[in-house]
Amino acid sequence: MTDLIKLTAAELAEKVQKREVSAVEVAQAHLDRIAKIDEHVHAFLHVDAEGALAAARAVDEAETPASPLAGVPLALKDVLTTTDMPTTAGSRTLEGWVPPYDATVTRKLREAGVVILGKTNMDEFAMGSSTENSAYGPTHNPWDHSRIPGGSGGGSSASLAAFEAPLAIGTDTGGSIRQPGAVTGTVGVKPTYGGVSRYGLIAFSSSLDQAGPCARTVLDAALLHEVIGGYDPMDSTSINAPVPPVVAAAREGMKGDLKGVRVGVVKEFAGDGYQAGVTRSFEAAVEQLRALGAEVVEVSCPAFTLALPAYYLIAPSECSSNLARFDAMRYGLRVSDDGTHSAEEVMSLTREKGFGPEVKRRIMLGTYALSSGYYDAYYGSAQKVRTLISRDFDAAFEKVDVLVSPTTPTTAFKIGERVDDPMAMYLADLCTIPSNLSGNAAMSVPSGLSDEDGLPVGLQIMAPSLADDRLYRVGAAYEVARNDAAGGALIHQVPELGGKA
Amino acid sequence: MTAVAELMDYAEVVERFDPVLGLEVHVELSTNTKMFCGCENVFGGEPNTHTCPTCLGLPGSLPVVNGKAVESAIRIGLALNCEIAEWCRFARKNYFYPDMPKNFQTSQYDEPIAFNGYLDVTLDDGEIVRVEIERAHMEEDTGKSLHVGGATGRIHGAEHSLLDYNRAGVPLIEIVTKTIEGTGERAPEVARAYVSALRDLLKALDVSDVRMDQGSLRCDANVSLMAKGATEFGTRTETKNVNSLRSVERAVRYEMTRQAAILAGGGSIKQETRHFQEADGSTASGRTKETAEDYRYFPEPDLVPIAPSREWVEELRGTLPEMPAVRRKRIQQEWQLSDAELRDLLNLGAVDLIAATVDAGATPAEARAWWVATLAQEANTREVELDALPITPAQVAEIIALVNSGELTNKLAKQVATGVLDGEGSPREVVEKRGFKVVNDDSALLAAIDEALAAQPDIAGKIRDGKVAAAGAIVGSVMKATKGQADAKRVRELIIERVGS
Amino acid sequence: MPTISRDEVAHLAKLARLAVTDEELDVFAGQLDQILDAVAQVGQVADQDIPPTSHAVPLTNVFREDVVKPSLSQQQALSGAPAEEEGRFRVPRILGEEQ
């Protein structure tokens, strides 16, 4: 039965559907795994064994499967609301808060018979690239416990790499699905902005946030993408169009033929600051794509060099406003309400206590960037840069079908290494940010291990808005080819956990 | 609490200064649902029973624009002769206040949906003043706070406050005038007439309850003074809480006399918010605005832009009712009223009621007589506005018809009206319940007449001598004998017949 | 680009309702300065005639029908409240005035 945790979501779903194994057994195997090893990984903030087993039982009792993923367990990032579990967004200020409503993603998962195991750890309010900003302590990378699992969705990526769950949900504002995917050797997809409902996703930066699938294979990610994607009238920025045929595209890609596909290598994402092993892994991946029949060209996107600065103005600005609601009046933490303090003082004291340093830093930065005297120089300019980045993407996609780059410039760094240096931390999102700013779809798929440190590296694939299926075709083709060449899936090289602290 | 302000005699104020006004009116729309969520838009209700994640500002919630509110905004804009934006956005106005769930108000900033209009306002003497409209924009209302522990339930001295968010998110249209100059001594009257005209307009559009007493129409008055001959505006104050038409006039007048006294004494006006005190018609100092508020406006990322097509705008223009001013002109002609008569009807708030009564079958003269005399008196004794009387124009028309058909005498008709007002039912029901029935049986009347003539033998002689007026005494006796249920006209005819025969 | 002073940080903290400590003021002043320095290069487009992008997806006119949907119950609405009284959220005394 321990084998169950090593199976892909597609395999598990098939076994459950054929009644070779019950959904309850599958859920239990993963709950056992979590009980055994999560103290070392700390991927979860909350595990709902009872709820998971009840959901699994419902799948077993159903006459027909609710979806192709019915009975498959999943780890949900703690930034999506759930009525049966606390939702903290990794913040002290929301400790113990049980929302009175489900996020649309949560609802769709439940309706699909996906078994939600629990809520995963994350950087507070999704602000970070290492999960060290969680108020509840860091998550450890299953490849090396002294290293970060990426962020902000480090709990989700670690739960996959530690075989605690075959599927997870992440949210990606500047790379928080893809970068954790890259550093844990897993697959992460940021769908086209508007492709997955944000209703019930605790906002960090509304114009950038996008929930998406995390998995150990491209096909699994596609299956999950189809469950959570689609139009939602509760989200005004939701696109009223069918979900791109991502599962079909993944299956097509798995046939191993990329003839006629034009791949652009982003010239700007190379050179200084890129770890040599990452660069070599990326170059090998590009060779692999060529070998699959793809036509590879170099593409220049000059405005991408301004993406990071623009992002660090837009995201903090929006967050300074989005996080204003955490004011101790209606929900969440309240301190110093002893009759001597006014509402305003209680607000300030609670926010001071309830937010961690990174959150405060970004609120201050955003407050500054939106201030009347600075708006044009900072927020206004950042929005112009956003236009330039979209134009670069548009021009590039005239010439190529997808763009590729390393997902992140380095492999997983050590826990604690960058906490006191915000700018160094921010560099982790260098390559992922342009797609958030322009809203197009992007994926990270494992490209092997960096030869100098033996840690996972991710290949980023970017596609135009609403062409998410291209990611899956190219990603699946590459994944199969790489696995074949390497003699198996990368994820099975994760060191055995349990004894090791 | 506050020291009594020194005031300048009004005649002197207008001799030495020119007042400059700016009026901001907030109108709550009477849509079925709130601005950004499906909660019911109703006044009052058990606290916090018309709330949802969105209007409570719960983490993860998102707004979706009420299309009907946009439609109302455009119709208001058109009725105010505004241009309608081809493209506009919502913006976030960031400031912390416990009655505002998100700590930002979703409003419009530099891109209002309607702008550059005017409203022609008729003063008491028939003079027409054109008030220029700067903009009309959409936003949302706040919740309501209840202050506990203070002496008067007021905010000052309160120990704590209680919040009800039923009103939070109710659609508001904010209508802002350009500066109104050159009105001289008539400034207070212009302010009042403007709000009154706006109220009539909004009522005709059927977009709001426009109940100033319930806060569905609220006015803030900006007032400043310029010394005669000066070229620059003076410092202005903004008076809030002006909750009736009369108060608008009083508030402006008070501010003029207060500011003039300060300026004449060599002082300067503080730019501040002031509160109107209903009790004595004064204004009291509120918060001083040392520095301009920094609301850090930015485009609302959770809502997409609004681009009303010209076809839609024209379609909505087609739905505009006859404008109140035009209608008044027409009514004046049709009812053959002098200016003074029309003004009296307007002051009484009787025009719409009379028109509706006419629509229900009465003649203008009959309808006017009822509303201006009988019912206006009733409203006076009951201390309510005329339109708040619990009788409908259709019911008034019904009573008039009963009189015309001879089923009721005028005297009985008044009693029927009282019965309706007292909640005894429809006019017919009151007639039946009270057993009102005009005595139409001539033989019964003749018996009473004979009895009365026998009691006053000299009267018959007088009548025979041509002094017909003497019959009045006999009519009176007969009416008394029949308890008023006789048709006085018929009684008079019968008396003359009887005496003459 | 202007460097950000300690006083300015204190003003921002007040606007943002953060009761920051003196120590934090210094840390933030330094870090914000560093970050602003790094992001200042976006200013190079400030005077260029480029339309700003506020929304990644070019949608317009997304409206909801004016149809009532069920609200939360009072109990659900108050479920997360730090304090409640008479069906309302109880909050510390509010200084200032009603808006």
Ligand SMILES: [Mg+2]
């Ligand atoms: Mg306003």
Ligand SMILES: [Zn+2]
């Ligand atoms: Zn609501």
